[in-house]
Amino acid sequence: MTLAAWFSLVLVCMMGAMSPGPSLAVVLKHTMSGGMKNGMLAALSHGVGVGLYAAASLLGLGTLMAQFPTVYQVLVYLGAGYLAYLGLKILLAKPNNDELQVQKSEISATKALQDGFAIAFLNPKLAIFFLALFSQFIDPQNLTLSIGIIMCLTVFVIDTGWYLLVAVLTEVSKNRFGFTKQNPWLDKILGVVFIALAIKVVISL
Numbered sequence: 001m002t003l004a005a006w007f008s009l010v011l012v013c014m015m016g017a018m019s020p021g022p023s024l025a026v027v028l029k030h031t032m033s034g035g036m037k038n039g040m041l042a043a044l045s046h047g048v049g050v051g052l053y054a055a056a057s058l059l060g061l062g063t064l065m066a067q068f069p070t071v072y073q074v075l076v077y078l079g080a081g082y083l084a085y086l087g088l089k090i091l092l093a094k095p096n097n098d099e100l101q102v103q104k105s106e107i108s109a110t111k112a113l114q115d116g117f118a119i120a121f122l123n124p125k126l127a128i129f130f131l132a133l134f135s136q137f138i139d140p141q142n143l144t145l146s147i148g149i150i151m152c153l154t155v156f157v158i159d160t161g162w163y164l165l166v167a168v169l170t171e172v173s174k175n176r177f178g179f180t181k182q183n184p185w186l187d188k189i190l191g192v193v194f195i196a197l198a199i200k201v202v203i204s205l
Contacts, residue, residue, distance in 0.1 A: 005137050006154070012133060013155055017162040022083055022197045026119045027163045029086075029190050031170040034108040039167030041109055042116035047160030049120025054155040057130035058148050065127050072124045079122030080201040086115065087194030090187050130155070 023046055031039025053061070065072040120126065138147060 006150070009133070009137055009151065009154060010158065013158045014162070016129065017159045022079075022119050022123070022194075022201075023116075023163065024166065025190065025193055025197060026086075026115050027166050028170055029090075029194075030108070030112040030115065031167045032174065032190070033187070034112060036167050036171035038108050038112040039170060040164050042112040043160055043163030043167055045113040045116035046120045046163055047156050049117045050126060050159045051152050051156035053120065053123075053126040054130045054134075054152045055148070057127050057134060058151070061127050061131075063131060065124055066131070072128075075122060075124040076201060079119070079124075080198040082118055082122050083194050083198035083201065087191045087196075087198065090191030090194065093187070 027039050027042050027046070030042040065075075134151060137151070
């Protein structure tokens with residue numbers, strides 16, 4: 001891979017990572033409710049999920065999904081269901097008192113890691129996306145291990161880096177505008193956003 005081709009890959013990956021969607025909503029949710037640390041954990045696990053899809057696409061997963069659309073559709077519906085689950089959980093949650101707040105903070109880090117990874121893993125469109133993207137930059141007959149590692153690391157670093165930045169900027173905005181305490185109305189808005197995203201995923205299938 002030439003340096004010019006790599007820069008082109010970087011640009012496309014940046015545009016893909018920065019496009020708003022469920023991943024952005026998940027990172028925002030955990031940063032707003034659990035702080036910058038949890039937002040960054042969600043960003044890191046999301047980057048791992050995206051990186052795994054990039055590697056799987058190089059190994060032929062994207063082609064497999066294209067040939068077996070039922071598998072693709074099942075994963076899409078699972079992803080939409082997970083989004084709806086997150087939204088309903090937020091909408092039905094009761095306000096936390098001070099005693100329960102400590103317990104919530106203890107499990108929120110684990111939830112951030114889980115949600116970040118799940119929202120990537122349950123998005124099979126990534127496999128198709130990387131299959132189409134990588135085919136523009138490599139010849140399958142000449143693909144080497146080093147090129148594959150470079151491409152997957154590029155995807156991981158860009159995706160993780162972008163959402164880490166989102167977590168940092170969200171935390172700064174919280175402190176700047178006084179959103180340091182949990183706002184039930186903001187939570188409800190996030191819940192509605194997750195359900196709307198779930199509906200959008202199903203409709204766009």
